[in-house]
Amino acid sequence: MARVPVDWALTAVQATMGQAMRAYFRNVYLAIKTILIGLRITLSYCFARTITVQYPDVAPTLQPRFRGFHYYEIEKCIGCEMCAKACPVDCISMSKTGPRRIDKSAGVAVGGAMTSYAIDYSKCMFCALCTYPCPTQCIHMGSVHDMSAFERDSMLVEFTELARQGLQTPLSLWMQKAHLPAWARKARDEWIERGRGRHQLMLQAMQDQRVDKPVAGSGE
Numbered sequence: 368m369a370r371v372p373v374d375w376a377l378t379a380v381q382a383t384m385g386q387a388m389r390a391y392f393r394n395v396y397l398a399i400k401t402i403l404i405g406l407r408i409t410l411s412y413c414f415a416r417t418i419t420v421q422y423p424d425v426a427p428t429l430q431p432r433f434r435g436f437h438y439y440e441i442e443k444c445i446g447c448e449m450c451a452k453a454c455p456v457d458c459i460s461m462s463k464t465g466p467r468r469i470d471k472s473a474g475v476a477v478g479g480a481m482t483s484y485a486i487d488y489s490k491c492m493f494c495a496l497c498t499y500p501c502p503t504q505c506i507h508m509g510s511v512h513d514m515s516a517f518e519r520d521s522m523l524v525e526f527t528e529l530a531r532q533g534l535q536t537p538l539s540l541w542m543q544k545a546h547l548p549a550w551a552r553k554a555r556d557e558w559i560e561r562g563r564g565r566h567q568l569m570l571q572a573m574q575d576q577r578v579d580k581p582v583a584g585s586g587e
């Protein structure tokens with residue numbers, strides 16, 4: 368009479384051990400499978416043909432959604448600091464002389480002058496988080512991919528200085544050379560041309576345009 372519960376208990380123990388073993392081997396299988404899935408792309412590159420691109424003589428191939436150095440439209444910036452607040456590494460700083468707002472008829476910002484808008488590229492990680500909250504869509508990720516410099520301080524780009532030259536994006540040192548490969552000359556000229564039509568507006572953005580400001584010679 369007493370053997371029945373013992374047999375039942377043994378069977379239950381064997382079943383539990385069987386389940387545990389199945390779970391163990393299933394975990395081993397899943398671990399190996401997920402590692403192989405993760406390595407599939409890496410392994411395919413291990414056996415891919417390698418190509419040396421003779422940069423800068425030959426243009427690098429950038430993907431359509433590549434995020435390069437910003438381009439900034441100072442004439443549309445209201446200095447709200449939303450971009451700076453969104454930046455996870457605090458690499459954007461700015462200053463203005465007074466509140467700015469968009470003049471809808473002209474499509475540009477008016478009010479106080481933008482006295483500074485700087486990005487420290489020694490910290491920037493090109494995440495683009497600064498571009499999303501911008502209410503006037505004046506800060507964008509650009510396509511310039513290279514900004515070599517001789518000093519770390521040169522990585523701090525003051526966009527108001529660029530705006531004075533009619534530029535919206537920093538151009539790398541080597542791109543400022545007289546003799547450039549054709550692709551680089553084309554890219555540089557495109558960037559210079561892009562800001563040229565807006566240069567006057569860019570200069571105005573750095574001047575006080577407040578309507579409550581006394582007008583020179585009005586006797587106020």
Ligand code: SF4
Nearest residue numbers: 454491492494495497
């Ligand atoms: S791209 Fe990212 S890290 Fe760079 S300035 Fe914008 S928010 Fe900051």
Ligand code: SF4
Nearest residue numbers: 444445447448450501
């Ligand atoms: S979020 Fe846009 S408008 Fe506001 S300060 Fe930044 S760049 Fe200028």
